[in-house]
Each structure stands twice: as C-alpha cells, then as structure tokens.
Amino acid sequence: MSHVPVKFAYWVPNVSGGLVVSTIEQRTHWGIDYNRKLAQLAEQAGFDYALTQIRFTAGYGAEYQHESVAFSHALLAATERLKVIAAILPGPWNPALAAKQLATIDQLTNGRVAINLVSGWFKGEFHGIGEPWLDHDERYRRSEEFIRALKGIWTQDSFSFAGDFYRFRNYTLKPKPLQQPHPEIFQGGSSRAARDMAARVSDWYFTNGNTPEGIRAQVEDLRAKAAANGHSIKVGVNAFVIARDTEAEARAVLDEIIAKANPEAVQAFGHEARNAGAASPEGEGNWAKSSFEDLVQYNDGFKTNLIGTPEQIAERIVALKAVGVDLVLAGFLHFQEEVEYFGRRVLPLVRELEARAAAQAAA
Template sequence: MPAKIIGMIGTQQEGVAVHLIKGQISREWVIDFTRLHEQWNYDSVLVGYYASAAEGFAIALYAADHTERIKFLIAHRPGSVAPALAARQIATFDQLTQGRMWLHVIAGTSDQDQASEGDFLPKNDRYRRAAEYLDVMRRIWTSDSPFDHKGEFYRIEGAYSDIKPFQQPYPRLFFGGSSEGALEMGAAHCDVFAIFGEPLAETRARVDDFRRRAAAFGRRADFNMSLRPIMAETEGAAWDKAHALLADVERKTGEAPKPSNHSSERLLGYAARADVHDERLWMGIARATGAPGNTSCLVGTPEQIAAAVLRYYRLGIHSFLLRGFENPHDTMAIGRDLIPLIKAGAEQIDRQAEAAE
C-alpha cells in the first residue's frame, strides 16, 4: 500500500484556529496554504474542529474549489448535528468534490469545549452516542429505501437520502483515542485508527491489539500516525533546533497543564520515562505542553527522519500526518526533503514484500 502523507491547514499565523484573524477568515491563506500542500505532493490535509473556529466543511469546500487533486480529512463531532443531516452534508461534499474527502470522527475533546456547543453528555456516553450516530449515517449512505431507527440517543422514522457518497460505499472514516470506549467505537465503525507517535514496541502492541478488535467485527484495520518532524542538514543542527524550540515553548507556556485525555496521558508517560526513544522520537514538547495534541517529534536529517517513519510503515502504519512548527516554511521543507524519501522507501518495502511472497 503506498504511503499517504497528510498535512494540516487548520492553523493560521499566530496560532489562531482555522484561518481566523480577529473574527475574519483569511481566504488568501486558505487557498495559498492548501495549494502549497498540493504542490509538494501531500495526499490530504486535515481540517480540524474547534468549538470556536470556522466551520470545517465550508473551509474545505472553498479550498477544494481552488485546488485540483488534494483530499480533505475533515474533523467532525457526532452530536453537533443530527446524523441524517450529517449524512447528506458529507455525501454532498463528496459528490461536489468527486471523492476528495475523508472524515475524522471526534467524539469530543474537553468537557468545557463540548459545553460551549451545548453538549453536556459525559465522555463515556459520547462514544456510545458516536457509535450509534455512525451506524445511522452508514445506513443512510447505503440504504436503497427508507428505514426507522430507535436507539439510545436517536429516533428516526423514514430515514433516507436521495444523495449518496461519490466514494462507495462511503468516504474513509478515521478516529482517534485510547480509552476503551473510543477503541470499541472505532473497531465497530471506523476504517483508520489515528494515533500519535509512540515508541516502536508500544506502537506494535497497539497495532496488534486494534487489529484483533476490528477483526471481531469482521473489519480490516488501517492506521495513521501523527508526527512533527524537526529537520536540519545535520543531526546536531536538528537537535539544536529542537532544544531552541523547547526553550521557546517553555517560556510561553510556563508549567505544563495536566493531561486532558488518555492519549495525552500515554505520551506523558513516555516523556517521564525518557525524552528520546528509538533514537529519533523526542517527547520534549509533549512534556512541556501536557501533550494536548500532536506533540510527538522526530529529530534529525531528512534521511534519518524518513528512516524512522519507515520503521512505523513496516509495522503496518501506512499514512502519516506530518506538520512542523514554523509554517509555511516547514510545510514546504517536509514536501521537498522528506515526502519523496518516505514514498520511495515505502515503495521499496512493498516491492520486497511482494517478492518474498
């Protein structure tokens, strides 16, 4: 399977979420930043979800209208809208872009962020709701006739959609999370398990565990890993860059906040054990920030980082969300110096595997 590389267009200069500057969307940034990813051979870009940010489907559709081939991994919260409406919204986007989308299912972040949208359901219940939500959407996408549904969270009579997804049977569904509720939902309903960068041994165990979970539902599991490359021409210069970045983060953030979810707790556990794992995986930023998101870094030359990414590829992780800290410069550097090495290396691994069969 060819390696897929995902970028992210969900941030603007100054760290503001999803292209917002004092309440206004920078349309030029949306276009230029997405085109930059397309130019440098990214396969897709993530459009994140924040309760206070611009609406992701609209951002992605605007960007799609100004690009030619790049896909959009759109983050979506079950429960923010009714599943019947979401099913039509997603199918419409997929038809208008001729299949240029995937969906990243987020059952929820912090209770505070959920409450700001009027959602007060406890986190464990949100995963059960998400599972029911996805079940309803998938049935709407694939049903040839109206159906009724009466579940724990939703009741629908005569559910049906005239519009079906362009991708059959529907776009790929990503999800993330480390709690038991998240894993149960993902194994039953989603196609790609998105994880943060962890040490190789623990990653192998996660991959094996989730494959077993998905197989119990007759499903095949794929995986995505989020990593933040810190690159330079020499290894020493890359580590100097990493330590300078850490010092800047520590000056700005002060004491690290407590972790807000199971995935953050996992990363902080690795950071407490050691700053560096498997030569390249650096947890310094995770430790300093409380690991609120994608904070697993790979440090080194492009060749060294590509080799580290390909070790994960050999474990069965075939797509990678890669973004730097200084954009758009890092976006271009990853596309120019790193993506070609990763894709060529993955092709070589696949050829060797086929020859061995």
C-alpha cells in the first residue's frame, strides 16, 4: 500500500437536484452563496479537490446548471488551497479555448485549477445544443486528441498537431499555466476505451463506485496498460458517503433516498446511460450492471459502500487504498453539514489507520 495519504475530492453541487434522483429533503443548493461556503468548509475539513459538473440541458432532476469553468473560478477565488477540477466537454469546447481559459485561471489562482475531460454520455444534450453525437469509441478518440492537444499547447512552443478532430500549426500559448508540467488532467469512464485512453494520456482516472474487488481488477488492467505505454496514472473512485453516529441511522438514510426515488427520472437516466454504454463494442461501459438502486445515485456511488459509522467508513477507505485507489470522490446528501462532519469525524481516523499501516510496513 502506498505511503502517500489518500486524497479527497467532493462533487460540487453546481447543478440543482443534488446527487440523488430522489424527492428526499436535501439541504443542498446549486447557487454560488451555498457553494462558496461549502468550498471553504471543505478546505478546512481537509479536502484536496472539488469537482464541478458540466451540464448544458435539464434532465433527471437537474433543472438548473451553472457553467463549470466560470463556477470553478468563483470557488477558487473564495479559497486558498483547494484545487478545483473543471469539467469540460469536447464539442462545445475545443482544445485551444480550454487551454487558454485554464492557463489564465491557473495564473490567477496560483496553480490550483485542473480539468476533468468528460467524453459525454447524454445524447439528448448533444442534440439539444446542435452538437453531433459521435459513436462510443469515436468519443474517446476525440477526447484523447483533445488531451494530447492540451498537453502540447501547455508544454511546447510552436506546437503542431494533425488529428482527425483537431489541428494546430506552430501555435504558441503565452502565458502558459503555472503548474508544471501542466494542470492535472482527470478523465472518467468504465469502458475499455476509457481505460485504454487513460493509460495513454490522462493523469487521473475516475471510476464509478464499486467493491474493492471490482476496483482491483480495473486498477490492475489500467496499470499494466499504462506501464506498457511508459505512463503512470492515479485512480479516483466515486462514492456517495452517508456517515452517521450509528450504522442504523446511516442505513435509514439510504433506505429513505431509495424509497423516495423518482422512478420515471431514474428509469430515463438508466435508459440514456445504458444507451451510451451499449454502443461500446463490448456492450458495457458505465452503468451496464447497475440496479435501480444503484442508478438513484449517479455513477454508482452507493456501490462503494461508504455508508455507516465514521469507523466503518475509514476502514473501507483504507481498504480501497490497499487495492490502488489514490482519491475518493465523495458525494453527500446535505453537503455543508456532512462535509464538515466528514472532516471532523472520518478523515482523522483515515489518517490514523494510514499511519498505523505505514508503521507496520516499516517494522
């Protein structure tokens, strides 16, 4: 197990409806005042990153959405150490714009911005804004070119690139980002195409919620492929965290979220998500094996099972670390209160268990 402490990120609720497709009461808001305070609480609690979401159209309870890059900058302006990962969608963005935008934000925030390149899974959204909907593996080919272009622009002068989707001729961006060699590049996905791309070009791979065994298999595949490419990659896992003083309280919250799930929205989301995955050559991809309950939380966050007492959750986080997880991407029901509780009750236990494991390894 790595001696580097596991890192923590939280989903920024810059989209309405929270992170569950349920009518359960949520003391979470998509607006900037709520999110500024949340970012400050998360920084104090010991979170390393915040991840903004990119949505262009309403759907599945997400009626209101703030744009991710502008919102990320606002959160960076309100904090001092937190890194904010801006989600960007190829199509609406091209690499020249993203590289320029993020280089400026990196300069303005002393090197605290990162990017999450989202290849896209919501066909209706692309149609709604007049963007062509590419075939599954084509979306990943485009994303890979996008990342290669970004890295080139950020690290080279007179950068030239001739891809199927993007072209550059002797392009020099100045100023370049402060971060060396460049801002961190995150990417998600659960399909083979997503892992293959990550193993070639990304710094971080976000995987859907899963058991330690399921994650171990993905990590081993990813690391072997990355090593063959002379590349190294870190892994983040999605988790919906329900930390309560007793396990019974935590389970009751989960039961209520599922009991109050919006079946039409969950089924529509499941249908849309599975359409995107079914188009992958192996007919898999995100959510291929998700149950109704799993789909109530985007990206299978319940599967990671960070639901219970602070002690149980800390132990499960350290078990995830043991199979190769470098970062936990956490979602919550009532973000402000629960991020604060997580920082106070869960994170210190994780650090304690890590220190104990390191001492045992040294002995």
